[in-house]
Amino acid sequence: MEMTAAFRHEPTRRIPKDPRWFEVAPALLWHRLRRSQLESKYAQEAAQVSASVKDLSTLSDPQLQALLDQSRQAAARRQIDTSRAILCNALAGLCEAATRQLGQTPYKVQIMAALAMLDGYVVQVAPGEGKTLTLGLAAVIRGWEPGPCHLITANEYLAARDAEFLQPLYAFCRLEAVALNAEMNPEEKRIAYTKPIVYATAKQVIADHLIDRVRFGGVVDRIQASLRTLRGEASVPLMQRGLQDVLVDEADQILIDEAITPMIISEPEPNPGLKDAVAKAHALVEQLETDRHYRLVPGQRDVIWREAGQEALARLAKQLPAMWRSRGRREDLFTQAVLARERFIQDHHYVVLEDEVVIVDEGTGRSMPGRTWSYGLHQAIEARAGVPLTDPSRTLARLSFQNFFKLYGRLAGASGTLQDIDHELFFNYRVHTLRIPPRVPSRRQIDPVQMFADRLTKRDAVVARIRQLHQQGRAVLIGTRNVADSEFLAEALTQQRLEFQLLNAKQPALEAEIVSAAGGSGKITVATNMAGRGTDIKLSPEAAEAGGLCVMMFEPHESIRVDWQLYGRTARQGQPGEVFRYASLEDELITRNLPRAIHWLARLKPQLMIRAAQQRAERRAFGLRKRINRATRESQERMTFTDHV
């Protein structure tokens, strides 16, 4: 018999309120004061665990499994949360199991990180110290406990890879883990979600969550489900069984950088009236001129109508369907027609493929089939591009990533880079960050920033340095901020007849392969910083001999975290490595965050000024995210009479 949502669904929390400033500042301060104490506490516990692992090596596999079963049962009774001893025993057993099943013995730092995550911290671990296994250890404990545990990864490839890698360990611990992928059908997903550990991308989990909401008709609610069962209504098949625990890999990227993007579930809705109006408006907009009738708002997708324009609209509106003649609506309609003409450029903002308008992501240059612009605008652009108009899509549910993660009962995660975001993490999710010291002292050598007046001279300097390093037989990885920069650099490298690999984040699996090969001697790889994230670059012996992988940062990023994600590519696990950093006054970070008047300072003290610019950028981004989130929340508060809260 299929269990109804009433029984198997974990109750969903309401999105908690934002903390007030007087809660945030003292909490952060208190944590800051306690941090080193916590660190040594975890170090001590980890040492204890490592010590007891040695005693277990004499046990046979069934004996070990029996031991783990005990821990499992304790976890199922939720005793592991309360008793430190049981937890340490369980971890010791797990370490031994990992040694036997995976051939990897967790290091002390990994145990520390797992402990901290189980206590609800987002941990910062040194890059290349086996986050996958660390998360796996924590996931086993969470998996043993009742209720689902979701493990969020940056992309589907990593989800599948991690799940597969840890499969023997999970199986040994009598746990099942699955990795979700977009191709699964709802039934497959439903089965996958019944497993104790689910590897998935954030996008996937949130989309499934929202689809469940749409099917259920509002937020899935146990009482409501019970009532429906009692009323004898057919139970709605839901994919997920609620949100309880989540472990987030690359926590900064998922919890901060992408957090305000809303996930929208929509369906096409036939609206012949709208199509008709859009087509008419497309024809009529030719009679309107910029500056005479309207003014475009710089930097925004908005139009301000001048008096002449309003008069013209009143005249033109007579040719529109009746619905569109009122003042507000005709302005809306023509605003979009104007935007479609002036602001959206074919092949830059969108491409036309097989008579369809496909949106192009301005940042990455990737085409995003399936995405559409909001109501009416997409049709206006289709009219502009001369393709048949599609039905406008109608929103069924929407939720931002940030608010989604707030719904989980327990949130923890790991990342290599958590600098500058402890405030935002606590503000949004009420979790603290904890830095786990590296296992072996880093042999990464980071050169001082070289500042140039403009991009061209910088490129020349970079290319010259690449040539030099190449001749020394070292492996070089150049990280750029976006595709355009990669190509800008590639152009120069081609001229210099240097052989290189160029990749941008379009095909994660293939890229991971290329990136992992970037450690060969004399290899030159140009990549956007997103490409092949989470993959180890294996150094060839010759390259290691020559001084390890050289990472060249073509341009500082908006946050120091992204910088460090790039630096983390080299000198992993005690290997040697060197980082070269370049910047120019024309870089986006500088032009957007530092006033022109102090650019001379940036030349004098590049390090300091880049840091200032990054902190400013981070603060601004936080402010923006906060504002958007607050606007959403306020609108939700007004809408308490609906089911979608």
Place this chain on the structure above:
Amino acid sequence: MARSTFSESWYQVAPLRVGLLPTVQVHKQTYRHQIWYVLQDSCSEKYYRLRPEAWAFVGQLTPRRTVEEIWSKFCEDHPETAPGQEEVVALLAQLHQMNLLFFRSQGGSEGIFERYQKGRRKEKLSYLMAFLYFRIPIWNPDEVLKANIGWLRRFFTQPAFVIWLIVVVLGARAVLQNTDRLRSATQGLLAADNLIWLFVALFFLKLLHELGHAIVCRRYGASVHTIGIMLIALMPLPYTDASASWSLRSPWQRSMVAAAGMYVELFIAALAALIWAQTAPGLVNALAFNVMIIGSVSSLAFNGNPLLKFDAYYILSDLTGLPNLYQKSSQQWLYLLKRYYLRVSRAISPAEDRYARVWYLSYAVGSIAYRLMVMVVITLYMADISLVLGVLMVMAMGYIWLVGPAVKGVKYLARNGELQHGRPRAVALALVALGLVITLLAAWPMPQGLRAPGVVEATERTTLFAAAGGQLEQVSVDDGQPVVAGQVLLELSNETLTLERELTGQQIIEVRWLLRRAVNQSSGDLEALEEREAWLLQRLDEIDERLTALQVRAPHDGIWIRSIGPDQLQTQITRGQRLGTVLAPEQKVFVGVVSQERASSLFDGQLAGGEIRIHANPGQRINPQALRFLPFERRELPSPALGIPGGGRFAAQPDEQGRMMAQEPFFELRAPLDAVASARLEDGVLGTIRVALEPAPPLQQGWTALQQLLKARYQL
């Protein structure tokens, strides 16, 4: 379409089945020739105003169909006027906020509860803040009113109005005919023994006032559910909740409800005036007087003042057709600030047209100035009752006038969506403005002045005291007559003194005889006798002197102002008793009295000039040519009228010689008057001198004033 036709939130609303709550009543009303629909929830007594277009849609809402269905149908039927999705969402959210919406979903029940609690918290906080306006509901008069409205309404009919008019006119006439009595009686109004009667009269009048509201409200068909006690500045007074009058269609009817209180009060006051005019002093007279004053003055000054949010405000708001005049008028100023200073292009003016704009702008200025003044007066009054209350009031005022607006301003600058694209500039502009204001207050010297009460005095004046006691024999000069130096003013006789002179004369003769004999006999008494003779001669001189002094003469030319008159003829005048004053009329000086605390600003400051105003003739201003501050403490007030017993400001008591001595020492400011002013002004005329001090920045002035106030009142 991103803006209004289609909404991102539509999916939340579309499948809902909502309607207005069954308890909601709809009233069609006209404000300035515009039709509005007022939704009234008879349970929660909440009101919400809708334009006809919105009402056309809201009226269609029914739980039988989804919002989506209703909207689509509506768009088909009224394609041009149909609201966009965004508007529908906003409208539903508004109705929901006002608890007017019926819906059947459960998702947000917690949210609703939270909102309710938030509302309650705010309400409680506002109680706490406005402890001046604490309300305790007591009784629901609706049933009684309904049962008795038949005869009660007769008080508010046209014939009743004619009677009202006659009585009020008669009352006013009675008062006008008795202005002098009125003036003397008014001075005792706030005397301690009258306060209790004053309160009794006030309570009784306000009760009738509130009943007036209730009856008229009921008369037009709106119900009144609460009568209770309200604490205004800690004084319990009755109140009625006549907010149901909102649902009345005609603005005249609404105004009538608001005016009913004053109507009743004025009528009672007029009756009381008639009684007061007809009765002799006594309890009835005193009561009638109190009722008359409160019923007219308080009802016109408070209820009749549209600048305060009492009855007249609502009348004004109804008759101008501008509901929420008060809120909107401040919003209008804010709008100007945002639109033209911060350059927020998205700011929306609350005024729809010129008419409303002019009203809003002018009303805001008047009401804020007036409210500020009333608050300051109340604060001083509370501070007089107790220092703690005063401090509380100052804190409340600081919150209302400084902290509250500042917090709102900061929140606006930090968060408001209107500023999304010009925030840094708006913040910078706001800081510039703030900086400018502070700089101006802290650095810009503003003229400042010091006011001191004072009196006109002759420069040359001599107060005469009896040098010798005696019986008053003759009063030679009438009061106020000019005298020349040496002229006899009074004559006293002292028989004892005359006899003593006789005796002394005889004793001298006797001594001289004895002396002569002693010389002849060459006796040894010679020396002693000579001594005695000298002593007796000296005594004779003394007595002569005192006898001369019995004739009181003018020491110099001037006018004789006597303290003892012919009615005291043949009575004994003791030595040292005040007889009167001779003053020279040509040269007069204005003596201003400055208390110790305030004198500090005179010690070091330059006196830049001054202006004297005479109380009896407020239009007359005198600019003295010279001004002198006497840096010596004094205690004797130049005129008894400056002391509290005489109606002045200084705590003082007469000493045994009849001189008015101030309890605290004070300082004098002397301004000689010119010949014209001297000739025109009588000696002893009261006035105020305003001294222009060296200009100082307002902040510094305020700080000094505060220090002085604290020092004066609380010896801090």
